[in-house]
Amino acid sequence: MDPTALFECLSSISCIVTQTSTGLIVGALLFLVAAGLTLIFGVLGVINFSHGSFYMLGAYIALSAYRLTDSYLLAALIAGLGVGLFSLVFERFFMRRVYNADVLLQLLVCYAFILILDDAVKIIWGHEFQSMGMPAAFQTPPLFIGGGIVPVFYVFMMSAAGVIGAIMWYVLTRTRIGKIVRAAAHNPTMTSVLGLNTTWIYAGVFVFGGALAGLAGALAAPVRSMSAGMGFSILIESFIVTVIGGMGSVSGALVGALLIGLVRSFGSIGFPLFVEGIMFIAMALILVLKPSGLLGKEQR
Amino acid sequence: MNTHSSFNKDLLIALAGLAILVAIPFFSPGRVALDFVIRLAAFGLFATSLNILVGYGGMVSFGHAMFFGGGAYAFGLLMQKGGASIPVAILGAILFCALLGFVIGAICVRLKEIYFSFLTLAFQMLIHSIIITWTSLTGGDQGLMGGIPRVWGSLNLADVHTLYWFSCVLGVVCLFLMRTILQSPFGYTLRMVRDNADRAQFLGINVWRVRLYAFILASCFAGIGGVIMALFVSGAYPEFSYWTMSGEAVFMIMMGGLHTFIGPVVGAGLLMVFNDIITRTTEYHGLALGIIVLFFALGLKRGMTDFVVQIYQSLSRKGARS
Secondary structure, three states: OOHHHHHHHHOOHHHHHHHHHHHHHHHHHHHHHHHHHHHHHHHHOOOOOOHHHHHHHHHHHHHHHHHHHOOHHHHHHHHHHHHHHHHHHHHHHOHHHHOOOOHHHHHHHHHHHHHHHHHHHHHHHOOOOEOOOOOHHHOOOOEEEOOEEEOHHHHHHHHHHHHHHHHHHHHHHHOHHHHHHHHHHHOHHHHHHOOOOHHHHHHHHHHHHHHHHHHHHHHHOOOOOEOOOHHHHHHHHHHHHHHHHOOOOHHHHHHHHHHHHHHHHHHHHHOHHHHHHHHHHHHHHHHHHOOOOOOOOOOO | OHHHHHHHHHHHHHHHHHHHHHHHHHHOOOHHHHHHHHHHHHHHHHHHHHHHHHHHOOOOOOOOHHHHHHHHHHHHHHHHOOOOOHHHHHHHHHHHHHHHHHHHHHHHOOOOHHHHHHHHHHHHHHHHHHHHHOHHHHOHHHOEOOOOOOEEOOEEOOOHHHHHHHHHHHHHHHHHHHHHHHHOHHHHHHHHHHHOHHHHHHOOOOHHHHHHHHHHHHHHHHHHHHHHHHHHHOOEOHHHHOHHHHHHHHHHHHHHOOOOOOHHHHHHHHHHHHHHHHHHHOOOHHHHHHHHHHHHHHHHOOOHHHHHHHHHHHHHHHHHHO
16 A cells, blocks of 8 residues: 555646556446446346456457458457457347346356357467557557657547447437337337337347447557456456446446546555555445435445 | 154255265265265265255246355465364355355345356456466465364264265255245245245345345355365365366256256265266366356256156056046
8 A cells, every 4th residue: 555656646636647647548347338238127127247258359369350450440450340240140049038037047148258259268269368459550659748648549439439439429329229228228118119129229229239348448458567367357347347337327337437437547646555446335325325326326 | 833844854854965975985885985975975065055045936047156265265264374273264264255255245145147157157267367366375276275174073084984974964955044044034035026026125135235144055055065176175176176177066056956856966876977988988077168168058958856756656646636
């Protein structure tokens, strides 16, 4: 525990800039994963416990696609689409069967997929840690803002997450598709009575959520080392994010993700061993004081 | 009257079970059977305690291993660093788990079911990372090394035969206690809360308190399972409180059957056999186990003891008709 280091950092602009940018990219990744998790929960009422594994899959697919095509943007796109496709299979053939079943069975299906995907990654990509390295397009000198160093790729990550978030907000609140999705979340029976195919709405939301996780994995690939099981810690963190922001609320996921990201990056200077504890205490406080989360609706 | 006779029946079954277990070493004197039964006592208690929550309370915890690991570490540390005697250390471990269960349960049990699952999972990861990072106390990812002094007076639990007796007695006594608690008015209140929490509340039952008591009880018995495991391996490892352990426990009770009291123990035994076979045949343990889990969760959708009960019921119905 070293609070003086934190105060020293807070008194220098360069340190603030560096730590904030680190916090923001962590927040961006968490937002993408948590947004998918919260959207799936909001519409389908199930929690995809294997969501973290989708993120891992995205990172590994991006790695292979980048090595094949040598284009990072193409690789990220392939990762998003690939994981989306995988989510479709997962939803149609496995998860759909347990929507109305006991939580126990939903949990077990996801548990099975976490185990299977972790081993599949080991079989396909090997047991060792893998890393993509910074793509050639981003190997440019970093930006200096107020004396702090910000790699160009960080800016790209933040803007990518920002753009995706903006598109999500627009589609969900301003378009017909968004209306249908919200209707299905609110009252699925009524929605299907109106002649809308809720089965495919569900599948669509699941695929979209999965694709977001895959994209997040692709964005994380250049800055994180990859290993089987890497999805699990991000699963827990994005769950904390959704609890803080409010389960089912995408804007809540954004607020929660940025909060956790910044707590992580500044906390790692001041009290590295207690960062996780602080996240949990924050979550416990929210659960006790406002169980619906900062921006969530009251539970019916 | 009725509860009294069922108590006597359970006592008879427990004694019969103990008699069978005591007889096993005479028929199969090798270490294999003894080791298996000792581990079964640990995992059987662990799974059955989880079933108090899942099967009887309708609360699907995905973080139950934190109490299994918590019990093992508390016991090991009390023996190793605290110099406590075996009974004191066991009591200490139970107390520790009760306290942990109280704190975590107080936050978790008020939540809706899927929230509850995720939150227990999250707290378990916190406990796991505390064990990993607090190296000076827990030995970090190496686990609690150096062995636990397993001797108390003339009771030498380092000897596999003594440990076998000890685990059997402890296991059967705890199972009997859990059965008695679940057949008591408290057990039936818990079932009522599971089936219809609103109605239970109207009847003046404090739902939150009933769930919390069940959570604490389950934590304590899981901790005793952890103590047996710590005695068996003479140490404690972070894997005891890792999420895969909780996943396995959930699978144990699903595979064994949640609607029969002894189901989780059957499931624990089956999973141990599966695990042994898988480890011997392939290095991809998760892949094989995952496929088995999918087969049970999507294919059979019920546990083994549920099958037996179904067959028994359909047979007796036929018998009644003819």
